[in-house]
Amino acid sequence: MCRRKDREDSLIEPKSQVKKCSAHAEILQQNEERTVYRLRETDGEVRITSYPVFPGIELAYHDVHAPSYRLAEQGAAGLIEIQHCREGRAEYCCGGEHYFLAPGDLSVVRRAAIEGEVEFPTGHYHGITVTLDPALAPDCLSCILQDVDVRPSVLAEKFFADSECFVSRSSARVEHIFSELYAVPAGIRRGYFKVKVLELLLFLSALDVAHEKHGYTAAQVRLARAARDALLASTEDDVTISALSQELGASPSQLAASFRGVYGMTPAAFLRAQKMHSAAQLLRTSDRTVLDIAGQFGYDNASKFAKAFRSVIGVSPSAYRAGADSDSCAPTAEKAE
Structure with a gap:
């Protein structure tokens, strides 16, 4: 149990909230409350608005109009990312399998386990990422919520016991936590972010991790991408699954399942x-x-x-x-x- 003074000291923000961005990020706006930056070296537009919440805990809004981007700290050891997809679609490759976030979905992933770039299959994405650094985040978060253990290190043990990426599909409970974060009045923003992050950690501490498998194999992803390339290269507006499957040498059911798994929609809707x-x-x-x-x-x-x-x-x-x-x-x- 932490003493009150220790607890208060551990939750004080660092004196300087100025975020240091990597060489491939261009800072657009920066003050003690937030940093807005654009990622370079992307085929499109990627803007991130980042807020420090607690020491070692950051909340960032991602606005993406690009097929992919490279992580700023690709091999950062120990970092945990909690993502919520509001619009579009995101793809992560972990342990040789591909995981996809659709609108309303939540994921918990170990940053260092993400292989390659973060992909956006539809070229469009808006969402929130809460990044936890267990080495810097105060253990005394659990002193505020004394009935549960919400230490980031404990969450890592829970969610990464069997896999480096956990996905929870859209639900009313996830929507309740994240929906209010997309429209927070400026006057209460700092305090509100703290409350919502604690609520999120409490939710995750009670979440049942016994879940169905949401990953897709590299072969399924290759098939879906081949279908996408064929769609975009075609001069026809009504290319069917049947025609695509014949061209690619796959069964219609296999192609339809792979395409929907990767892009979240039918070929016609994707086009x-x-x-x-x-x-x-x-x-x-x-x-x-x-x-x-x-x-x-x-x-x-x-x-x-x-x-x-x-x-x-x-x-x-x-x-x-x-x-x-x-x-x-x-x-x-x-x-x-």
């Missing part, structure tokens, strides 16, 4: 989503008219394009362009008002 995300990038980065962009993707009718765009992106093309500068899952003062 439509890719078009709309490409259109969204043009809306963010160019001054071309909506009708001009619609024509590039095969739409000669603005209303049909708007309907397809809304079905994937969630808002109309004009509304998306108007708010393109705030295409982020990180909370802002404007969101809170």
Whole structure:
């Protein structure tokens, strides 16, 4: 049991909250509360908004419009990452198997176990990552929650007993914890993050780790990626699973299961989503008219394009362009008002 004075000392933030970024990160904004940075060496846009919460514990919002990115500290020993996917899809390779996060999913992964780059199969991702460093995180987190043991080292023993990556599919309990983190009023942000991180650790301490296997083999991933390449190279708009399976020499059921496992949707839905995300990038980065962009993707009718765009992106093309500068899952003062 920790004495009160020891407990208070262990939970005081470091005097300097300035985050040191790696050489392949460009700092866009930095103060004592947060650091916003963009990753270089990526084929697209990757922006991360990072908040220190406790010593050794950081909460970061990831806004990704890219197929992949390289981890800043690839071999960092002991680091634990807890991820929540809000939009899009993320892929991690651990122990020779591939794990995928869909909207609403949560994962717990040992950073050093991630092989290669973090992939984003649909080229689009928004989500939260809570990073724990057991060597720096205060053991006295358990003194605040005296009924449970929420030390990061104990969580590591629990979640990595059989695998280096644990995935929990979308549920009301996971949604309850994370949903409020995407719109936190600026005035209470620091204290609120502390409360929510403690709530998350409490939730994980009670979570049943006896779960179904969510990993996919390298062969399944290769088959899905081959189907994706064939889809993107085709000049037809209605390529079927049957046609793809004949071209790739796989059974339709095998191909359909592998494709949905990797991309989370059917080939037809994937093709439509890719078009709309490409259109969204043009809306963010160019001054071309909506009708001009619609024509590039095969739409000669603005209303049909708007309907397809809304079905994937969630808002109309004009509304998306108007708010393109705030295409982020990180909370802002404007969101809170």
